[in-house]
Amino acid sequence: MALCYQATPPFKLNSTSTNCSSRIPLSLRCNLSVPSPKTLAVEPQPVFTSVRSFAPATVANLGPGFDFLGCAVDGLGDYVSLRVDPHVHPGEISISDITGIGNSSKKLSKNPLWNCAGIAAISVMKMLSIRSVGLSLSLEKGLPLGSGLGSSAASAAAAAVAVNEIFGGQLSVSDLVLAGLESESKVSGYHADNVAPAIMGGFVLIRSYDPLELMRLKFPSEKDLFFVLVNPEFEAPTKKMRAALPQEITMSHHVWNCSQAGALVASVLQGDLEGLGKALSSDKIVEPRRAPLIPGMEAVKKAAIGAGAFGCTISGAGPTAVAITDDEDKGRGIGDRMVEAFMDVGKLNAVASVKKLDRLGARLVSSVPR
Numbered sequence: 001m002a003l004c005y006q007a008t009p010p011f012k013l014n015s016t017s018t019n020c021s022s023r024i025p026l027s028l029r030c031n032l033s034v035p036s037p038k039t040l041a042v043e044p045q046p047v048f049t050s051v052r053s054f055a056p057a058t059v060a061n062l063g064p065g066f067d068f069l070g071c072a073v074d075g076l077g078d079y080v081s082l083r084v085d086p087h088v089h090p091g092e093i094s095i096s097d098i099t100g101i102g103n104s105s106k107k108l109s110k111n112p113l114w115n116c117a118g119i120a121a122i123s124v125m126k127m128l129s130i131r132s133v134g135l136s137l138s139l140e141k142g143l144p145l146g147s148g149l150g151s152s153a154a155s156a157a158a159a160a161v162a163v164n165e166i167f168g169g170q171l172s173v174s175d176l177v178l179a180g181l182e183s184e185s186k187v188s189g190y191h192a193d194n195v196a197p198a199i200m201g202g203f204v205l206i207r208s209y210d211p212l213e214l215m216r217l218k219f220p221s222e223k224d225l226f227f228v229l230v231n232p233e234f235e236a237p238t239k240k241m242r243a244a245l246p247q248e249i250t251m252s253h254h255v256w257n258c259s260q261a262g263a264l265v266a267s268v269l270q271g272d273l274e275g276l277g278k279a280l281s282s283d284k285i286v287e288p289r290r291a292p293l294i295p296g297m298e299a300v301k302k303a304a305i306g307a308g309a310f311g312c313t314i315s316g317a318g319p320t321a322v323a324i325t326d327d328e329d330k331g332r333g334i335g336d337r338m339v340e341a342f343m344d345v346g347k348l349n350a351v352a353s354v355k356k357l358d359r360l361g362a363r364l365v366s367s368v369p370r
Contacts, residue, residue, distance in 0.1 A: 043129045044167040048367045050083035051166050055157035055362035056201070057143055057355075058150035059227065060193040060316040063280040063287065064260040068206040070193035072358035073227055076149065077198075079140040079365070080117055080158040082166055088134025093121050093163075100141025107145060115139070116152040116183045117159035123179035124163040127171055135163065146235040148316035153194035156183035161199065161362040173200055174212060176362075181212075188238035194316065201361030203268050219357060223271035226331045227355050228309065228323040230338040232348040236294060241317035244289045253284045273326050277310025280324065287314055294319045296346020303341035307334040328354050 057076035062069045078100070088094045095110040095118055112118025117139045125135070137159065143151040160179040164171045180195035196214055197204040203217035219225060260282040267275035281301070291297040291314060300321045304312035308330055309323035321338060325331045335352030342350040 039127055040129050040170060043131055044170055046084050046133060046166050046370060047168045048166050049370050050081065050368045051162050051364055052079060052081045052366040053158045053162040053165065053362060054079050054365050055154040055161065055198045056358040056360075057229075058153060058194045058197045058316075059322050060148075060150060060191070061283075061286065061313070062264060063283040063311070063313040064257040064285075065193070065205075065264060066257075066283075066286045067191045067193055069203070069261065069264065070150075070197040071203040072197040072201045072361055073149070073229070074356040074358040076229075076353070076355060077142050078117075078151070078154040078158050079142065080155070080162045081138040081140070082121075082159075082162040083136050084166070085134050085136035088136055090134050091125070091131040093118060093125065093135045093137055095139065096136045097138040098141070100139070102141070102144045104141035104145060108139070108141075112137075116155040116187055119183040119186055120156035120179045121159040121163045123182045124160050124171065124176070127175055127179065128163070128167055130167070135166070137162070144231065146237050146319075147231055148236060148314065148318045148320040149229070149231070150194035150198055150316060152187045152238075153180060153184060153198045156180040157195055157198035157362040161364070165364050165367070174214065177214060178212060188317075189242055197361065199362045202357060202359045205265060217265060217268045219268050219359075220271035221359075223273070224326045225271075225273065225357050226325050226328050227357070228304065228325060228331045228335045228338065228352060229315065229320055229355060230300065230323075230335055230342065230350050230352045231320045232294070232296070232342045232346065232350040234294065234319045234346075234348050236290075236318040238317040241290055241293065244293060245286060246289060249285050257283060257285050273310045273324060277312075277324050280311035280313050281305070283313065290314055290318055294346070295348055296342045296344075297321060299345035300338045300341040303337040304334050307337040309334045312338075 055077050056072045058070050058072050060070040093112050098105045098108050109115050143149050160176045176199050177196050192206045205215040207213040207215050260279045264279035301312045304323040312323040315322040331354035339350045339352050342348045
């Protein structure tokens with residue numbers, strides 16, 4: 001079970017108080033320990049000699065849904081190649097290679113204990129009770145580090161799925177998310193709003209962390225939804241951006257964000273892009289603290305909405321800005337205005353892309369049978 005505790009006594013609502021300026025602790029910043037994963041009684045044997053997996057980029061928070069809402073984005077993500085390797089000690093995993101965009105190969109460790117993919121892979125191996133074979137992993141980064149697009153979660157998700165599938169897909173989705181959470185907790189904090197949609201695809205609501213409960217939010221298949229992602233040349237490490245969050249929030253802001261998160265969920269289920277965009281843009285707790293740390297972000301948001309986007313916010317911890325629209329061509333125009341705003345106000349070069357919702361999540365893309 002995940003344990004949540006605070007250094008100060010738990011907050012209790014005063015039933016006699018109706019003062020909207022009363023302040024409450026931001027409980028989502030509490031410390032959490034990863035639940036002990038289940039393990040299989042009988043070790044499975046590999047059904048493939050090698051596999052290649054993919055996990056998509058993700059947009060976490062979606063405005064008011066800090067740490068409990070996220071979605072997967074098509075066409076961007078990380079790849080993991082995994083093979084049974086007789087040169088690796090049985091029950092262990094080795095990271096043989098790290099490639100990809102930016103400086104990933106220089107900044108990421110090949111020590112599995114200090115690598116997102118490695119930590120998730122080890123967790124899955126423990127769940128499966130793997131003791132008789134060794135594995136070799138190669139990571140191909142398609143996502144820039146510190147981009148706000150779930151880079152660490154994509155690596156963890158791709159690795160977790162690859163290990164599970166090479167042994168015949170014995171574990172459940174929740175097990176794989178727990179493996180990803182173990183990785184995330186050591187890198188950027190115990191939050192599943194990236195790794196859950198990276199594994200499950202689509203929109204995901206984390207209903208509870210203790211115990212872990214995940215809810216798929218089905219966006220209507222007949223509706224068009226496009227994400228305009230604008231990534232500036234600026235790194236915003238998740239730990240730094242989480243440190244900027246308030247220790248307390250006002251009751252009025254708590255009520256407001258809860259209502260907007262509820263509206264966002266309803267809009268997703270109804271396929272209401274106007275309502276989704278309005279809720280996406282309405283965070284009063286997290287975005288106001290993070291936006292000033294990203295040069296030009298406030299101007300970028302105004303530019304997106306002025307160009308016709310239904311809404312705009314920071315993707316995850318940033319610095320990527322995400323806007324939504326129902327038309328790909330319109331999305332390109334919105335992206336151009338957002339790029340211009342990053343340069344004009346933030347003095348940052350930026351790149352825009354327009355992507356659809358990824359409804360599948362992490363999956364195998366190739367395999368070689370034994």
